[in-house]
Amino acid sequence: MKTEEESKYAKEAKRLFMEGYNCSQSVFLAFQDYYEMDFETAAKISSSFGGGMGRLREVCGCVSGMFMAAGYLYGYGDPKDYEAKKEHYQRIQHLAEQFRKENGSIVCRDLLGLGKGKDDPEPSHRTEAYYKKRPCPNLAAMAAGIFHQYLEEHPPKK
Numbered sequence: 120m121k122t123e124e125e126s127k128y129a130k131e132a133k134r135l136f137m138e139g140y141n142c143s144q145s146v147f148l149a150f151q152d153y154y155e156m157d158f159e160t161a162a163k164i165s166s167s168f169g170g171g172m173g174r175l176r177e178v179c180g181c182v183s184g185m186f187m188a189a190g191y192l193y194g195y196g197d198p199k200d201y202e203a204k205k206e207h208y209q210r211i212q213h214l215a216e217q218f219r220k221e222n223g224s225i226v227c228r229d230l231l232g233l234g235k236g237k238d239d240p241e242p243s244h245r246t247e248a249y250y251k252k253r254p255c256p257n258l259a260a261m262a263a264g265i266f267h268q269y270l271e272e273h274p275p276k277k
Contacts, residue, residue, distance in 0.1 A: 120217060121264040121271075133180075139183045139245055141169025146184030150266070153192055153275075171227025174240055174246040177228035179227045181255070181262035182218055188210055188266055192275040210269075217265045222258065232253065 123129040126266055132149035138146060140235035147165035151156065156162055193210060196201035215225050224230055231253070243249055250256065 120221065120261065121268045122265065123260045126260075126264045126265040126267040129260040129264035130163065131159055132184075133256045133260040136259045137250070141145075141166065141242075142180030142255050143168035143184040143187070146181050146262045146266070147187045148184075149263045150188045150192075150260075153188070170242070174242070176228035176231070178224065179218075179225055179230055179262075182215060182225045183256045184259075185218070185262040185266045187270075189214060193273075194269070204214055214265060214269060217269075218262060221261055221265075230258065247270055 121129060127178055128149045131144045133147050136142060136145040143147060144162050144165045148158065148161055151161055156164075158215055165187055168178075168187070169180045171177045171179055172183070189210060190207075193207060195207055197203065219225050222230055227233075228235070
């Protein structure tokens with residue numbers, strides 16, 4: 120995994136989170152230079168996955184953002200292409216395992232030390248206290264660093 124010092128994408132993901140984008144948006148948008156879509160469209164597409172899928176506290180939004188970037192760059196389009204599907208699912212499981220190794224889980228509520236179940240739908244206000252208690256900016260940087268490393272080791276086909 121590339122650290123924040125080694126990865127412009129990790130730095131960008133953290134910066135975006137600190138600017139107010141959710142965890143999923145922060146990671147997905149960090150790789151914007153790879154996409155053939157405008158920033159606003161990319162932000163909207165990734166907006167539903169913050170807070171572990173709309174604050175349901177399921178799969179971490181940073182992980183979802185990483186998976187979205189992987190889908191855009193490596194995903195398959197033909198539903199009958201079994202080999203492409205298998206290869207992509209292996210890739211996703213590999214990325215998830217890299218994140219899990221560093222954090223013990225890919226589940227938002229586990230990473231935040233919350234109880235079971237969903238959270239209310241109202242987003243938290245981004246205050247100084249919020250940033251002190253949340254690992255999210257660092258998790259966004261970590262997910263982006265993991266994906267950046269993967270990109271370098273496995274350049275996407277154009």
